[in-house]
Amino acid sequence: MTSVSYQIEGGNYETGGTASRQIKEQLKKIGADPAVVRRAMVAAYEAEMNVVIHSHGGELRAELDEHELRVDVIDTGPGIPDVEQAMKPGFSTASAKARELGFGAGMGLPNIKKNSDHFAIESAAGRGTRVSFTIHLRPQALYGAGQFSIRVEAEKCRRSLHCLRACPTQALRVLRGKPEILDYLCIDCTECIAACPSGAWGLRSAGEELKPSPGSILILPPVSLVQFGAGITAGQVLTELAYLGFSDIHVTAAWESALRKAVMQYAAGETRVRPVISPVCPAVVNLIQLRFPSLLPHVAPFLSAQEAAYESVVGEDRRLLSLVPCPCQLTIVRSRDRPVEKRSHVLAVLPATFAAVLHPRLKRGTGRSADTGSTPAAPDPLGVLRVTGIHKVRQVLERLEDGLLTDITVIEPYACFAGCFGSPLFTEVASVAQYRWALAPAKPDPRARAVRRAVPLEPRHGLRLDADMTRAIQKLARIDKLRRSLPGSNCGICGAPTCAALAEDIVLGRAQLDACVRQRMDNEPAAKQSRPGPPAEESK
Structure with a gap:
């Protein structure tokens, strides 16, 4: 007890x-x-x-x-x-x-x-x-930990510890001089990538080359088309891609609009749950599965816009290239490597590869332009609360879990500030990119539609201290006792984000009992004072 x-x-x-x-x-x-x-x-x-x-x-x-x-x-x-x-x-x-x-x-x-x-x-x-x-109480069923697509280059780490403080799930440690990820706590957001001043965090995959092949399809998020500076429109980027040989290009903004419409209809007619959470951002869905599993009934039963685009445009005999704006979208692409329901293979293109190919071509100033082939997302309609930034999203989910947001119809949460426009994998300032995209000429995509999720979302067991509840309670008591003995400064010098996280690391065997640097420093003067001094010299 x-x-x-x-x-x-x-x-x-x-x-x-x-x-x-x-x-x-x-x-x-x-x-x-x-x-x-x-x-x-x-x-x-x-x-x-x-x-x-x-x-x-x-x-x-x-x-x-x-x-x-x-x-x-x-x-x-x-x-x-x-x-x-x-x-x-x-x-x-x-x-x-x-x-x-x-x-x-x-x-x-x-x-x-x-x-x-x-x-x-x-x-x-x-x-x-x-x-x-x-x-x-009754124990929660155990589920497997999710995949993630973040990697770390330990040799680049300068121990700034910014990543420890930025991670919303305390999934990062800097132990034994090297940064590590506790994979069962990672939600595939971009906070560590954005916070690290030395570029130690990035994506696991190098991605594919931006090269077309006969019958290939290219899927692009809107943010990718507005990264090339003043005077380079989204239409010009699409035209250059056509000159490269891509003849079948789809921009996911149309699927974002379709998803929003479907979620609003679902909230209006199919469920009495309030508010309904749009699955617009897979990283937020991961957060709910990990930290807020009681809110899973609030999540509308649809795929994200990028996933829906894959289902809508891919034929079994066609190759699909998808530019991934964040780690969680890369994980979705990587998960499709496993054959499920005869789905086609999807290959990921990283933003850096996309920019390296197009920057030199666009600098020549061709002046060519084209429709974007998609519709920019409409302004937030009445009843939709749009929340951006994972820490703000978490605050909103806390209040929802407390039962304090029953006056809201739909929540549209994004892990990155300003949504995908704020992904640190792109170089343009988020507000500038949003402004340029809002000015882009548009036309609807006839294939765009919302796609229902085939498999219900399930909780992730990442927070459990032990599969056995009795042992988990015993460990919890040890953690609480150890936490009270630590300074409580949450300085991160030990390599854990908080003193409570360090106490958990010690109990679970990830860190040593003497890992707290401040505690060792405080104990050293006392230890020196308690040591006997040299014997006094005898008078001659």
Whole structure:
């Protein structure tokens, strides 16, 4: 069994939710079922925020074993004169400030009871309130870790440690002087590539040459057509590709529009889940599978635009070249190497290869131009929340998991800032590239369509400390004890992103017990003082 306790400050809405998030992370690490994790998160969050809204402060105590989570929340507030009335949905005594911030809807206690297996409340006017609830646990089924397409050139690493702080899933370490990836935590985003000043992180594959063959098809994301400076339009790039011998070119913007339309229709008619998450970015889908598996029912059952383009235009006897804007799209191409449902082979072209071929030709200023063959994405329609940047996306998913975004119809999340236009594999400033693409002449692509996902998305088990829940709880207790003994500075000098990550590395055997550099430095003066000095010289 492991026990934790958190102090809750009354009236502090900025720190409200900290304790419930910690409980959620612990449940994920022991491998609790995603549905159970979400129920626990909702109940704990409501109980915690009740203390913030209605009292001077209090404490949340939680006990966890392989069977259940038990939580007690005790506050020093004014108490509840009529508990029966307080349990009615919609009844609230929240202050004007709390209501202004979006709290005080009168659903706190009913939501705690609804999401608990056992619920109790003790309160009386003038002596505070104690809310207790229990949630039965069941282990999450194990699933294999996902593929990833990020590679590291260790000899280029200068130990800036920027990548450790940038990674949204704490998948990176710099151990024994070399950067490493914990593959089961990697979601194939581009944060490490963008953060590294020495270029140590990149793509695993060198990609294919940009050379046409009879009957070949070329798939391009819009960002690839607006990388060549002022005066070089997307149409000119397409014309140069035609002169190179590519006669069948498709731009994925049309599939992006088709996907958005399909997701909006799905949200309007096929599901009552709110909000619906568009699968527009595979890296975000990976993040949800890893960190937010309880949100998988929110993800619309479609392929990303690039994947849908493969399914729409490829014939069994035709060769397809696809320019991949990020690691997760490269992983999708690499995964098609395995024969599934007679799918055709797709070959990846990297942005650097594309630029190396076209830059010299476009510098000659041919002046030739053509339609882009696709439609730029329409402005965000009413009801769609477009979120870009993986850390902002994660904040939104946290709030969604807490049940706080029911007023939104569709979320369109992108791991890169400004969407694919912000991929660090391209050189143009994201906002400049977006501006140029918005000016591109366009025509629809008759083949563009949304494609349903054939296989449902499943959780990834990356956060589990052990396949056995009892051993996972034991490891969690050791990690928590070790974490409390560390400085808590999260400096990263040890090669782990945080002190909590280092504690986990030590318990799981990835790091040594003395790995904390700051702790060793602090202990050295004390050790020197405790050593006996040289014997005093005898007087002559």
